[in-house]
Amino acid sequence: xxxxxxxxxxxxxxxxxxxxxxxxxxxxxxxxxxxxxxxxxxxxxxxxxxxxxxxxxxxxxxxxxxxxxxxxxxxxxxxxxxxxxxxxxxxxxxxxxxxxxxxxxxxxxxxxxxxxxxxxxxxxxxxxxxxxxxxxxxxxxxxxxxxxxxxxxxxxxxxxxxxxxxxxxxxxxxxxxxxxxxxxxxxxxxxxxxxxxxxxxxxxxxxxxxxxxxxxxxxxxxxxxxxxxxxxxxxxxxxxxxxxxxxxxxxxxxxxxxxxxxxxxxxxxxxxxxxxxxxxxxxxxxxxx
Amino acid sequence: xxxxxxxxxxxxxxxxxxxxxxxxxxxxxxxxxxxxxxxxxxxxxxxxxxxxxxxxxxxxxxxxxxxxxxxxxxxxxxxxxxxxxxxxxxxxxxxxxxxxxxxxxxxxxxxxxxxxxxxxxxxxxxxxxxxxxxxxxxxxxxxxxxxxxxxxxxxxxxxxxxxxxxxxxxxxxxxxxxxxxxxxxxxxxxxxxxxxxxxxxxxxxxxxxxxxxxxxxxxxxxxxxxxxxxxxxxxxxxxxxxxxxxxxxxxxxxxxxxxxxxxxxxxxxxxxxxxxxxxxxxxxxxxxxxxxxxxxxxxxxxxxxxxxxxxxxxxxxxxxxxxxxxxxxxxxxxxxxxxxxxxxxxxxxxxxxxxxxxxxxxxxxxxx
Numbered sequence: 001x002x003x004x005x006x007x008x009x010x011x012x013x014x015x016x017x018x019x020x021x022x023x024x025x026x027x028x029x030x031x032x033x034x035x036x037x038x039x040x041x042x043x044x045x046x047x048x049x050x051x052x053x054x055x056x057x058x059x060x061x062x063x064x065x066x067x068x069x070x071x072x073x074x075x076x077x078x079x080x081x082x083x084x085x086x087x088x089x090x091x092x093x094x095x096x097x098x099x100x101x102x103x104x105x106x107x108x109x110x111x112x113x114x115x116x117x118x119x120x121x122x123x124x125x126x127x128x129x130x131x132x133x134x135x136x137x138x139x140x141x142x143x144x145x146x147x148x149x150x151x152x153x154x155x156x157x158x159x160x161x162x163x164x165x166x167x168x169x170x171x172x173x174x175x176x177x178x179x180x181x182x183x184x185x186x187x188x189x190x191x192x193x194x195x196x197x198x199x200x201x202x203x204x205x206x207x208x209x210x211x212x213x214x215x216x217x218x219x220x221x222x223x224x225x226x227x228x229x230x231x232x233x234x235x236x237x238x239x240x241x242x243x244x245x246x247x248x249x250x251x252x253x254x255x256x257x258x259x260x261x262x263x264x265x266x267x268x269x270x271x272x273x274x275x276x277x278x279x280x281x282x283x284x285x286x287x288x289x
Numbered sequence: 290x291x292x293x294x295x296x297x298x299x300x301x302x303x304x305x306x307x308x309x310x311x312x313x314x315x316x317x318x319x320x321x322x323x324x325x326x327x328x329x330x331x332x333x334x335x336x337x338x339x340x341x342x343x344x345x346x347x348x349x350x351x352x353x354x355x356x357x358x359x360x361x362x363x364x365x366x367x368x369x370x371x372x373x374x375x376x377x378x379x380x381x382x383x384x385x386x387x388x389x390x391x392x393x394x395x396x397x398x399x400x401x402x403x404x405x406x407x408x409x410x411x412x413x414x415x416x417x418x419x420x421x422x423x424x425x426x427x428x429x430x431x432x433x434x435x436x437x438x439x440x441x442x443x444x445x446x447x448x449x450x451x452x453x454x455x456x457x458x459x460x461x462x463x464x465x466x467x468x469x470x471x472x473x474x475x476x477x478x479x480x481x482x483x484x485x486x487x488x489x490x491x492x493x494x495x496x497x498x499x500x501x502x503x504x505x506x507x508x509x510x511x512x513x514x515x516x517x518x519x520x521x522x523x524x525x526x527x528x529x530x531x532x533x534x535x536x537x538x539x540x541x542x543x544x545x546x547x548x549x550x551x552x553x554x555x556x557x558x559x560x561x562x563x564x565x566x567x568x569x570x571x572x573x574x575x576x577x578x579x580x581x582x583x584x585x586x587x588x589x590x591x592x593x594x595x596x597x598x599x600x601x602x603x604x605x606x607x608x609x610x611x612x613x614x615x616x617x618x619x620x621x622x623x624x625x626x627x628x629x630x631x632x633x634x635x636x637x638x639x640x641x642x643x644x645x646x647x648x649x650x651x652x653x654x655x656x657x
Contacts, residue, residue: 059650102504163640164647165612172614172635176543182367218652228653254367265367 036130037086039273040198042075042144050152052139052237052245053215053229060161062219064153069140077137077145078270080189080200081110081208087122095125100251109186110206112266116236116248119209119269126271133274139212139237141272146239149195149202153243180241184265207240207253207264214245240264325393326350332384335466335535336490336547336632338558343485345389345473351436352388357399358408360513363463365531366538366629370499373513374536375406375449375462381536382493382560383447383466388439389473395436402430405512407451408459412437413600414445414468422450439470443583444602448562457524457563461498462513463536465562467491467602472584476556476606478577479587484606486556490547492568494561494597494619494630495536496529529564532619532628541617541632551609551638557617560602566630568605569594569620572613575605594620611645612638 050064084105090096101113114122119136127134143150160166183205192204214235220227238244244253244264253264328350333339356377363374363381377383388394394415400408407428411420415437418424427433449464450456476484499507500519507530510516523530534541541547549555554576559568577588580595582603589595597603609615619630 056650056652059647102506104504104506160640162642163612165614165636165638165640168614169612169635169637172546172633176546179544184368216651218650230651230653 037082037271038079039076040079040145042071042077042197045071045144047143047150049140049143052153052212052243053217055217055219057219058221061159061167063159065219069144071144074275075137075141075144076273076275077141077199078272079198081206081268081270082119082122083189084109084111084186086126087111087114090122090125093125093129095128096121103185105186106188108188110189110201110268112186112206112268113251114209114267114269115251116209116246118251122269123271133276134271135274136209136211136269137272139210139239142208142210142239145197145199146202147195147197147199150239151203151242182265186266186268203239203241205265206268207238207244207266209267209269210237210239212237238264238267322351322393327353329353330386332356332378332386334378334380334384335382336492336541338385338387338469338489338491341387341471342389343471344475345392345471349389349391349393351393351395352386353395353397354386355397355399356383356410357401358404358464359401360404360406362509363536365497365499365533365536368507370507370531371509372497372499373462373510373516375408375459375464375513377410377447377449377464377466381463381495382491382562383464385466385491385558386468387471388468389471390439390442391473392439392470393436394439394468395434397432397434398425398427399432400427400429404429405514406455406459408449408464409451410435410447411450412445412447412468414439414441414443414447414470416440419450420447426451439468441583442470442472442585443579443581444469444558444560444604445582446560446562446600446602454521458517458520460562461496461520461524463495465495465560466493467558467560469558469602469604470584476584477587479590484577484588485554486606487553488549489556489558491558492534492541492560492617492632493536494559494566495531495533496561496564497531497533498523498526499530501530529624529628532564532566532621532624532630534617534619534630534632538629543633546614546633546635547617549609549634549636551612551636551641554606554608555634556604556606558602558604559597561597561599564599566597566599566624567594567620568597568603569618570605570607570634571616571618572611573607573609573615575607577606579604609634609636609638611641612636 047069048066049069050066055062055064087099091098097118099111099113123134158166158170190200192201194200195202213231213233215229215231217229218227235245235247238246251267253267330339330352332354359376359379361374362371365372398410407426409422409425411422413420415421421435421437425433425435445468447466447468449459451459478484498520500523502508575592575595577590578592578595579588580603582601595605613636615634615636617632617634618625624630
């Protein structure tokens with residue numbers, strides 16, 4: 001695996017993490033009837049992060065700008081991807097469309113075959129039954145949570161003004177050099193292990209939807225910042241072994257993947273919880289501890 | 290209704306009746322045949338082609354090939370779908386054999402006893418005996434040698450044709466390939482001028498018909514025979530579940546992408562033993578295309594897409610003018626993208642800005 005193209009940046013991640021399990025939920029006194037998902041709270045941290053989207057400067061594709069980002073408030077995120085059984089509850093309750101998954105997947109596997117629209121429908125339903133605010137993470141939040149599992153943008157390593165094909169060819173070779181075999185069958189949760197923050201299954205064979213729109217940005221020629229940008233929120237960013245951009249209605253990684261290279265094996269998601277009031281205050285307090 | 294056993298063995302009996310004609314199986318003993326030089330060729334797996342001269346050196350000769358039939362399960366897509374494949378020499382398609390006009394192609398076909406079915410070979414380039422199928426039917430544990438004279442130039446399909454319902458089943462299980470009979474003085478363009486290639490690639494396209502279970506997932510079977518009844522039902526619907534180049538999704542992409550350089554001339558031989566197809570090189574063309582595959586006819590020029598009839602092999606000659614990653618597809622794009630019929634060329638070289646330039650990069654629509 002040639003890491004140089006992956007921008008697995010020395011992820012300068014110094015986040016503190018606090019696992020929040022069922023026992024803590026009792027403390028918070030949630031009134032949900034649905035078993036609450038295990039979450040982890042990230043209290044602080046900073047990353048050097050390749051911003052998603054496509055960037056142009058003087059008409060030429062640019063590497064995605066790497067910015068240092070701070071986690072400026074606690075981020076509570078599911079320790080595992082949303083499970084197939086959890087999603088099935090939403091379908092039974094009429095809150096979600098059935099996942100486009102017909103294979104005999106393990107009972108404890110994450111849900112797969114879900115689109116951005118499905119993920120949002122689940123977040124709405126789950127918020128209702130738990131009484132909390134759940135939503136998809138932004139791409140940046142996902143990167144914080146994935147920590148050293150964050151891969152980021154897949155891009156060509158050469159940028160030759162006179163020969164655009166250099167970029168296409170080197171990008172293609174970079175993907176080939178990954179030598180990644182398709183690994184289509186979802187596995188039981190936890191099968192891809194935990195990252196340094198105690199979060200499971202990042203960058204396994206299930207890519208995760210984020211709330212971040214695809215955006216094309218033209219950078220000012222003089223380096224002074226953004227000259228213009230056009231959002232396309234019909235396409236959202238997915239994260240996993242490599243970053244992907246897919247139409248909101250696509251639920252099959254293969255059909256929505258890259259024109260060239262290895263497409264995502266499966267599409268799934270996990271959610272973050274927005275705390276309010278005293279719970280949020282408590283978490284902020286924990287940060288000080 | 291016939292049983293599977295009858296289907297498997299009944300067909301062999303039917304074809305054996307043809308094979309019993311004694312005159313055709315007698316050895317050819319003419320002195321001019323005995324006096325011919327012999328050349329033994331070691332075949333290579335597609336998309337590559339064994340080394341050969343484009344212009345023949347010396348007179349006609351006997352070119353010897355050996356092909357061993359392998360029945361084996363092959364994974365054909367990224368989901369791990371398995372085909373109980375039947376193959377010539379272990380690959381889908383079988384290897385491309387190249388000879389020159391008036392050469393004799395002499396094939397030794399081996400059916401090891403590890404196989405379970407009778408097989409043969411029908412060369413579309415050969416004359417008589419069902420293309421040789423009537424003289425080559427062999428059971429597991431047998432081998433046979435056939436010689437035929439390559440009288441007509443062009444690219445031609447060969448395939449297994451062991452009789453009756455076995456014929457389409459063996460073909461859609463992978464048993465097809467192609468031969469190329471070159472004119473002795475090599476290829477000619479539409480004006481009769483010599484046309485040479487720097488590289489040759491052989492792409493065999495297959496339509497596969499994998500049965501599904503009640504949930505819509507592809508089924509797998511212990512053996513080819515176990516899947517026979519189900520597969521025939523899917524075949525009769527005429528809608529393939531997979532349309533693939535060289536037997537597998539990804540066989541000609543990624544690490545297996547075909548490679549060329551700007552300025553290089555490539556001959557792409559494309560066969561389809563069962564079903565029509567329409568190759569297209571995205572961002573390129575066919576400079577000279579033998580759509581029907583036969584070199585006695587002048588090639589068509591400057592084609593965007595060419596039509597390969599089911600049961601034939603054609604070829605396209607193209608000189609790459611621009612670097613990049615090219616997709617070579619069956620331009621029924623559903624078949625290319627959803628069913629798998631996509632290959633890639635990686636072409637290195639200098640960009641020709643005269644041929645193409647992005648005058649202005651994407652930007653917000655001007656509002657004034």
